Amino acid sequence: MAENTVPQPLYKKYLEGGGEMGELIRTFDWSATVLGTPDTWPQSLLLTLSTMLKSRFPMFLFWGKEYIQFYNDAYRPSLGATGKHPTALGGRGEDSWQEIWPIMTPQLERAMRGESTYSENELVPMFRDGKIDDVYWTYSYCPVITEDGTSGGALVICHETTSSVKALKTVDDTITKLQFAIEAAELGTWDLDPATNKFVGNKRTAEWFGLPHTPDIPLNNAIEAIAPEDRERVGNSIMDAMKPGADGNYDISYTIVSQQTGQRRIVRAKGKVIFDAEGTATRFSGTLQDVTDDVEMEKRKDEFISVASHELKTPITSLNASLQILQKLVKDEPVSDKFKMFTAKAGNNLNKLVHLLDDLLNVTKIQQGQLALSKNRFNLTELVKDSCDHISQGNDHEITVTGEDELFVYADYRRIDQVLVNFIGNAIKYSPQSRKIDVVLERSGDDAKVIVKDYGIGINPEKLPHLFDRYYRVDALGHQFSGLGLGLYISSDIIKRHDGNIGVDSQWGEGSQFWFTLPID
Numbered sequence: 383m384a385e386n387t388v389p390q391p392l393y394k395k396y397l398e399g400g401g402e403m404g405e406l407i408r409t410f411d412w413s414a415t416v417l418g419t420p421d422t423w424p425q426s427l428l429l430t431l432s433t434m435l436k437s438r439f440p441m442f443l444f445w446g447k448e449y450i451q452f453y454n455d456a457y458r459p460s461l462g463a464t465g466k467h468p469t470a471l472g473g474r475g476e477d478s479w480q481e482i483w484p485i486m487t488p489q490l491e492r493a494m495r496g497e498s499t500y501s502e503n504e505l506v507p508m509f510r511d512g513k514i515d516d517v518y519w520t521y522s523y524c525p526v527i528t529e530d531g532t533s534g535g536a537l538v539i540c541h542e543t544t545s546s547v548k549a550l551k552t553v554d555d556t557i558t559k560l561q562f563a564i565e566a567a568e569l570g571t572w573d574l575d576p577a578t579n580k581f582v583g584n585k586r587t588a589e590w591f592g593l594p595h596t597p598d599i600p601l602n603n604a605i606e607a608i609a610p611e612d613r614e615r616v617g618n619s620i621m622d623a624m625k626p627g628a629d630g631n632y633d634i635s636y637t638i639v640s641q642q643t644g645q646r647r648i649v650r651a652k653g654k655v656i657f658d659a660e661g662t663a664t665r666f667s668g669t670l671q672d673v674t675d676d677v678e679m680e681k682r683k684d685e686f687i688s689v690a691s692h693e694l695k696t697p698i699t700s701l702n703a704s705l706q707i708l709q710k711l712v713k714d715e716p717v718s719d720k721f722k723m724f725t726a727k728a729g730n731n732l733n734k735l736v737h738l739l740d741d742l743l744n745v746t747k748i749q750q751g752q753l754a755l756s757k758n759r760f761n762l763t764e765l766v767k768d769s770c771d772h773i774s775q776g777n778d779h780e781i782t783v784t785g786e787d788e789l790f791v792y793a794d795y796r797r798i799d800q801v802l803v804n805f806i807g808n809a810i811k812y813s814p815q816s817r818k819i820d821v822v823l824e825r826s827g828d829d830a831k832v833i834v835k836d837y838g839i840g841i842n843p844e845k846l847p848h849l850f851d852r853y854y855r856v857d858a859l860g861h862q863f864s865g866l867g868l869g870l871y872i873s874s875d876i877i878k879r880h881d882g883n884i885g886v887d888s889q890w891g892e893g894s895q896f897w898f899t900l901p902i903d
């Protein structure tokens with residue numbers, strides 16, 4: 383080796399730079415090792431070391447039969463804060479890597495035979511920071527050919543990939559968990575590319591639509607599998623969700639008819655659009671849930687309510703008639719006070735029952751499209767005043783009406799009165815601590831607006847979107863306030879069928895403002 387050594391002080395040139403490891407290599411007492419002092423080292427070793435010290439890529443060099451070790455600053459962090467550094471420098475491979483020497487030896491031996499190896503994201507456990515760590519590497523062992531043409535050492539060019547392997551594993555685990563949840567919930571999934579109008583779905587989605595389970599299914603093929611009566615509605619809903627400036631939410635129920643088997647299935651599709659900075663939809667994905675049984679159940683519930691309320695109507699009507707006769711008798715004939723009191727109580731409770739039954743019958747009519755409207759032109763302000771006067775009489779709430787004196791509308795007097803009675807009835811019911819109710823009449827553009835303000839319990843803002851749904855009650859399980867959750871649903875249907883709007887503003891604990899508008903006539 384000595385005749386191939388580099389003259390002084392040129393060898394020093396090769397060992398320049400290299401940060402901490404360069405410094406350590408220069409100051410190390412090499413005379414105590416089999417390599418001897420650097421001025422005796424062959425050019426191949428010096429050249430390799432020079433490359434290593436100047437490289438920012440992690441490298442480790444095993445030199446000679448004893449595999450004497452060198453590494454650079456880029457490799458240094460992989461040895462941990464405590465452990466093999468700095469003792470590995472100048473040490474023998476076998477001494478430094480006892481825990482994985484059997485894994486390393488074959489690769490080193492191949493490099494010494496002049497062969498290279500390559501391993502990707504390979505687990506190579508190593509001792510660092512006081513423990514055996516699971517460390518992943520992508521690395522290559524390559525021979526360093528010396529002046530006599532043989533391999534003098536093995537240069538390991540490597541990259542620790544522990545964090546990316548772990549991140550990938552986390553992603554894999556998350557996907558597995560997600561798929562498990564999707565399976566458990568029996569959901570179909572879909573992911574539409576708005577640029578191509580093609581989508582991928584899971585097996586279940588493909589099966590429900592009766593389409594092949596392949597990537598890139600044209601959206602039109604799926605639309606064709608939607609029942610004809612729902613097609614346009616679904617198409618519009620998809621376009622609305624993807625419109626620039628839309629909130630990107632998609633929630634719709636429709637019927638699928640399998641293209642293969644003809645099986646009909648009612649699904650609820652929920653999804654979300656992702657937009658880019660320019661507001662263009664870039665991704666639209668979501669889930670499908672089979673709600674056929676729920677819808678059937680709902681139908682049966684509606685049928686039951688319809689039959690039950692119709693069956694109850696006859697006996698309650700005749701009970702009401704009998705009670706009215708009884709009340710008249712109580713008034714006209716001399717009877718005991720107890721008799722009067724119980725007759726009055728029975729009357730009150732029967733009234734409540736009649737109202738509940740009316741709500742149920744109204745809902746049935748709405749469902750069957752039979753809630754008829756009988757429209758006339760009248761002054762809404764008068765209706766509001768009469769109605770409030772009437773309610774005030776049997777009540778200790780103070781109802782104040784302010785605003786426009788004349789607001790003529792063309793509407794069903796009885797039905798609009800029903801809406802108002804429902805608003806005020808709720809304002810009273812949900813304000814146990816306050817006695818004040820304000821009713822305001824306004825002109826709002828071409829509309830007449832009626833606002834009913836109370837100062838009661840108020841409503842949590844996140845519940846507001848559901849308030850006009852059928853059977854919806856904010857405190858569904860609490861029995862503090864009686865009710866069926868139908869009044870606002872009926873009111874909303876009545877107002878919408880008058881081409882008006884209905885809404886609410888409220889804060890929890892700060893009262894509510896329910897309002898509706900009707901076109902001025």
Ligand code: ADP
Nearest residue numbers: 808809812840855856865866867868869870894
């Ligand atoms: P019901 O009063 O019979 O439950 P509604 O359809 O009239 O049914 O009202 C639906 C729900 O809206 C009620 O259960 C209640 O939780 C809430 N709500 C309605 N009006 C008010 C109000 N003025 N203040 C607070 N909550 C209200």
